[in-house]
Amino acid sequence: MKTLKSNLIVLGSVGLLFLGACSQGEQATDPNSTPASPPVASEPASSAPATAPETATQGGQVVESGAYHLEFVPKKEATGTHLDLYLQKGDKKEPVPNAKVTAQVQLPNGKQQTLALKYDAEGKHYAVVFPGKDAGSYPVKVTADINGEKVDGRFTFNQ
Numbered sequence: 053m054k055t056l057k058s059n060l061i062v063l064g065s066v067g068l069l070f071l072g073a074c075s076q077g078e079q080a081t082d083p084n085s086t087p088a089s090p091p092v093a094s095e096p097a098s099s100a101p102a103t104a105p106e107t108a109t110q111g112g113q114v115v116e117s118g119a120y121h122l123e124f125v126p127k128k129e130a131t132g133t134h135l136d137l138y139l140q141k142g143d144k145k146e147p148v149p150n151a152k153v154t155a156q157v158q159l160p161n162g163k164q165q166t167l168a169l170k171y172d173a174e175g176k177h178y179a180v181v182f183p184g185k186d187a188g189s190y191p192v193k194v195t196a197d198i199n200g201e202k203v204d205g206r207f208t209f210n211q
Contacts, residue, residue, distance in 0.1 A: 159184060188211060
């Protein structure tokens with residue numbers, strides 16, 4: 053009886069090993085199969101459809117909204133997180149210095165905080181320091197009012 057149980061255990065183990073080896077071998081030897089592609093990160097949503105994928109010039113997250121290019125660059129500092137927004141217009145990406153820009157930041161606990169970004173003429177961007185230091189993900193909705201025209205971008209940064 054003991055040998056029968058031992059034989060069943062050995063046979064079951066060999067069967068599982070065989071199934072595992074066969075399933076991996078089929079993937080490698082099937083010439084018609086294509087390798088699974090890795091997941092692709094999605095662009096943050098904007099109020100207008102993006103015209104073409106753009107690359108980040110400052111190393112941040114980019115959203116194209118109509119004729120406007122928004123690039124969000126968060127940088128951790130001792131006093132919080134420095135939030136930079138490069139707001140540019142047209143194919144030449146000319147800075148837009150006369151907008152009223154606000155950032156609505158959602159905290160990890162669900163509360164929201166609205167910040168007004170000021171234009172830095174020297175850096176040609178809008179900036180503010182976000183004082184929050186709690187660990188987690190911070191979704192951000194940036195709204196720029198450019199002479200009555202609203203431009204939105206959604207971004208995220210982590211603490």
